[in-house]
Each structure stands twice: as structure tokens, then as C-alpha cells.
Amino acid sequence: MVRDSFESSIKSLEEEVVKMIESVEELVIKSIDSLINKDVNLAREVIRLDDNVDKMQLEIEEKTIELIALQQPMAKHLRIIFSIAKIIIDLERVGDFCVNISKETIKIGKERHIKPLTDIPKMRDIVLGMLRNCKISFIKEDSSLAYRVGQEDELIDNLYKDVYTDVLMLIHEDSKNINQGTKLLFVGRYLERMADHITNICERIIYIADGDKVQIN
Amino acid sequence: MLTNGGSSQNGVVYDVKGLNLWYGNDQALKDINLKIEENEVTAIIGPSGCGKSTFIKTLNRMVDNIPIVRTSGKIFYHGVNIFDKTVKLEELRTTVGMVFQKPNPFPKSIFENVVYGPKIHGIRNKKQLMEIAEESLKSAALWDEVKDRLHDNAYGLSGGQQQRLCIARSLAIQPDVLLMDEPTSALDPIATNRIEELIDELKNNYTIAIVTHSMQQAARISDKTAFFLMGELIEFSDTKKIFTTPEDKRTEDYITGRFG
């Protein structure tokens, strides 16, 4: 009886993590959309929505502490609860990077883009794909999927290098490009960092599923 | 032959090999294989009736007292099979002390309880007995509480104090191993905590095997954990491993409370 309610508490905790992942997905989509469309209002919305993600993190954290104190979880239960406590920190960071991107968007405002944004949407698509598969591997406790997701981090690294060289060239061409160029570099860097955090989450999922502590990449 | 100074191989105190035990026709232990190492605390966990008490009582051959018991297999204690005919039971029980679930002091003074064993072993010298009593009571973390009333009846002590007295009584015969069968199950949390701290200190000088129904207790105090189920040893490894990443599904199910 008491155990049943413990197991259902874990279930609902997992559902909250899934919701948090979905909220972060929304932030990724909206932050890059607002950048591409120079939509300052949407960028402001991202900043507001991130407060919700922060709130979710605190609520989930509170519940993990409660479950540890009241149920003294062991084995799989312990791995799930402990890993969730770590996963939400990485998720929260991903949300923060979306906010950072939106702040750059607001600064760029209505300025003409110094280059067509081609690599940044590609990076976004990979980050989103990673997030979605990360969510699925979490729900299914599928460690091999989690492993594959983590490996996509490399694609992002390569795209970031492309953004970097592109922007560097533009800055060389015309020093007026320095201002926006550095902002676009930051955006690339933020996306690249998001992928790192998602990879951390994948490592946690593998620990939940198999009890193995792995370092992907 | 059975003493501490003997040729024990790499700190292994007990090496149990293919142990089976029957009560009449009912098999209570099935092909048990495990090693108990020197100065470690080995916890034995599992649902009631899985054979924990039977196992621990086999280690000092207390099960011999039960007429219907039959065993096969070997238990090497410092390299000597305790089932060998040459092994003297008194000698084995002198080096392997036992503490039970319910504190069971004798209806005698605190002092007499502690020196009971040494007296049986022929020590009569008052001064020597007093030294043994003081040392044992200190080791059992009871001395300060009883030093002014050593000649009062042991029944006047609290449950937790009585249990520490029983531990002192076991220590007085200078054992090598302490076997404990749910030693805190009749105690309140504070008394339990004192016993757990005591176990942690005692392991510097003794090897301890403890049966406990509390997984938290096993996790807190032991180095190795053995999980028994229906007479079988399902999993035996480092306590850290058992409680974080157990190998066997049945261990996982038991320690996460799915049965038992």
C-alpha cells in the first residue's frame, strides 16, 4: 500500500520531468524563431516562459528531497530520484541558454542580418531532435537510444565550427560586422552548450536504466 | 587450532562452501557459498523465513542443538572445516560470540553477567575478572553508565543497555567473530543508534556478521551484504553495490520493497 503510493509518486515525478523537457523544447523553438524573424515580442515571451521552467525545477527538486527523506529509496528507485535531481539542473541550464539567445535577439532588434542564418536553424533542429529522443529514452528507459542521442553532440560541434568560420570571415571583410557577428557567435555557442547539457542528461538516463556510469564523447 | 593467530589466508575468516541444511525433510539452506572477511561487517538480509538465522547459527554450529538438523558442505573457519570431527565445539564457541534478537542477560549482577564466560574458562582471580569486566564493558560502550552499579541486577538496565551488556558478555571471552541476529529489533531508535555506532567501532578488532531486517541498517553499517531468499544466497557483494546497482532482479525487488 505505502509502497504503491511511493511508486506512483515516482511515476508522477517522472511525468513532471517529461513536462519540463517539453517546456524546454518550446523555449528552443521560440528562441530561434524569434531570432530568425527578428520578433522581439516572441523573444520577450521566451524570457517570461523560462521563469516557469525555473519554477518546475524547484518543484521537482523539492519532491526529490521529500522522497529521499520519507522513503529512503534504494537501488533503481534511488538511481531514478538522484538522477532526476541532476537532470533538472541540466534542463534548467538549457532554458537559460534560450534566454541568452533571446537577449541577443532583442539587442539585434530590427537590424539587417549580416548573413543568411543557415547553420543556426540546422543546429536548432539537431538540438530539438536530441531533446525529443532524450525524452523518449527517459520515458522508455532506453539506454541505447540515450547513447545515440549523446553522440549527436558531435554534429553540433561541427556546425558550430562552420558558424564560427563564417562569422570570422565577415568580420574580416568589414569591421562593422563585429557587433552582430559576435552576437551570432554567442548564439552558436549557446546552442552548442545546450547539446552538452542534453548529453549529460543522456548519461543520467543510462545510469537509471543500467546502473552504468558512462561518459559519452 | 581455531585461534586468531592461526594461518588465516588473506584475511578470510569464514569460507562457506556448498553448504546445505535440512530441518527434517525441509531444506532451509541451499548450496550457500560465501566468504566472510576479517574486520568487516557482513550483513545478512532477506524476508522472514529465508534462512538468515539458520545460516548464522550454523557458523558456530548452534544448529547442532536441534536434533532434526542435517547439513552437507563445508565451512572453513580460518582454514579449518568446522564440521570436522576434530573440531571442539567449546573452542569454536569461545572464538565465535553470539548476540541475539532479544537481550538475554542472566538474572545476576551486571558484573557476574560479564565475567560468566571467563569464569567458566577457569579464571578465578578477582582482580583479573574485574579487569576483564571493565575492558569488556568499555568496549561495549556501557562502562560509564554502569561503573557505579556493577553489582546491581542486570534486569534493572534498559533494553538497549541490556543488549550492550550481552555484547560485553560476548567480548569477555575474547572472541574473534561476533555473530548478531537482529540485535536491535527490540530496541528504540536511540538505543539502536548506540549499537550501530558500537558495531562500527568493534569492527576494528572483530569480524562481525549481522542479520538484520532493516535494509537501512544494513546499508549504514555493513561492508558486504548477503541477500537470502527461500534458503538460497541470491546475491553477495559490496553493500554499496547491492543498494545502488544490484545485479539480480530479485535483490532489486526485495530492496525496493516489491516483496518481503
Ligand SMILES: Nc1ncnc2c1ncn2[C@@H]1O[C@H](COP(=O)(O)OP(=O)(O)O)[C@@H](O)[C@H]1O
Ligand atoms: N527449529 C526449527 N525446526 C524446523 N524448522 C525450522 C526451525 N528453525 C527454522 N526453521 C525453518 O527454516 C526456515 C528458515 O528459518 P530462519 O532461519 O529462522 O529464517 P529467518 O531468520 O530468515 O527468518 C523457515 O522455513 C523456518 O520455518
Ligand SMILES: [Mg+2]
Ligand atoms: Mg531470524
